[in-house]
Amino acid sequence: MLDQLMAAARAGDLAAYRQFLAEAAQRIRARLARKIGADSELEDLVQECLIAIHEKRHTLDPDRPVAPWMNAIAQYKLIDHWRKRGRSPIDLDDEADMAVPADTLAKADIETLLGKLPPAQAEAIRMTHIEGLTNREASEKIGIGVSAMKLRVHRGMQRLKELADEDGS
Amino acid sequence: MSETDNLIDQLAQDGAVPPANALPRFVMPLAGVIALCALGVALALDGAFASVQQNGLNGIVVKWGFSLALLLLSAFALWAIGKPGTRTGGAMVALAVPFALVAALLVLDLLVAEAIFPGETWRECLAAMGIMSPVAFVGAIVATRWLAPTDLPRAGLAAGLFGGAVAMTAYAPYCTQHGMLYMAVFCCLPILAMAALGWLLGPRLLRW
Structure with missing residues (x-):
């Protein structure tokens, strides 16, 4: 079949x-x-x-x-x-990716870091973490599925944390 | 409607018609690094095929026979490894054949010939292998990332062999040394070292 x-x-x-x-x-x-x-x-x-x-x-x-x-x-x-x-245990949902410690990225130039991400991931993080939209609202805004949006945010946040760590070390 | 159903709807909109350039997108990075290495060594070194004039065709035939066979076999192995669900044991065994032949020829050579070892140009040979192998390895990694390898160490190993084979192919016309011991130590061992590096780096570089 x-x-x-x-x-x-x-x-x-x-x-x-x-x-x-x-x-x-x-x-x-x-x-x-x-x-x-x-x-x-x-x-x-x-x-x-x-x-x-x-x-x-x-x-x-x-x-x-x-x-x-x-x-x-x-x-x-x-x-x-x-x-x-x-x-590292992960939880691919809104809470896990929203619950980034406040000081994790505090010293970093967020826009510079976002510039290092693939555009789709950067856009997803801007909408959910800077503009404050939920994953569902963000996904509806750009016309993709919620799951795809969650994946973008999750992968983007993972990469962002790595970049912040690299800059900090 | 569940999130998975929404995702399926989104994905289905793209359709499943395969891109016409699937093979060229794999081959282009490989061809690109071959051309880059050939051009680079031609610009950096003089005296291509000087050994042919001195010692005849035997040396270059053996070197190119080994390196081109390994280059093609490793490219085919990468293509197979990059397709999930494909059996790749045969392709991996085939990669050992050129090394087995070199080992056999090395034994014969040690028994009957009096080769000068290591010769005068071994540093140049090692430098050429050391510089070009990683460059060609990167090309193989780029090509393989277009596919979907599920055994990443194995894919990395094949990419390393490809990198080494390209370096040897590009340098061989400029190599004035002959003898199987020289080839085994200054060509085959660097290739195997690159393959070992590829085995280690594959899981990091090829994740998708």
Whole structure:
């Protein structure tokens, strides 16, 4: 089923691609739930996998089955997730990314640091941390999904903290 | 509608038609560093193919045979490693073949030939390998980041081998030394060192 949907999607069928992503999400969720349980991070991880599948769809050979490719990406994202969790616990939600200690970036020139981020991440942080919008409001403002906005903010904040640490050391 | 459904809607709007430039975007950085190294060494050094006039074609044939084989094999390995779900064991074993052949030729050479070692230009050779290998390695990393490697140490190792192979290919016409011991010590070992570095750096440089 996945193979037919992807073949149709590759031919330009947007509805088939949506159906493929929905089916992929279901299978990945079931697969990951067996490994990390149905905790609050499961859905975030599923979303990360979907974004990765979408961004790296050019690495799928048209004459090869989709499932091994998709499962390999899910497995990679799961290992990456465990690696990040092992190093520093993260919580990919509004509270975690909003709860940056007030003095973490106090001495830094925020605009200079934001200039070092990819534009999409910088824009997401400006809207949520400077303009004070929630992730939902920010995502609606620029027309992307809330999950995609959360990912942008999260990744941007991680990078921003690294940059601030580098500047401070 | 859940957040995941919203995300799926957003992603689906882009469609899944693969970009026409997937292969060129992988090949361009590799070709770019090959050209850069060839040009750089041509500007920096004189006397290309002087060893051919002195010693015949054997030396350059062996050096280029090894380095070009390794260059192509490592590029193919990177392409395979960059595609999730692809079996890459065969590609990795293939990468060892040029080294095995050099080892066999080294044994023969040590048995029958009297090579001068290390010769006069080993510092130049090491410098060329040391400068060009990281440059070409960066090109391989850029190319591989366009793909989706899931075994990052393995991808880093292949990128390191590519970097070393490019450096050797570019320098080989200017190398006046011959003998397998020289090639093993001043070419193969630096390539393996670059590969080891790639193995270590791969997880940092290739995360996606």
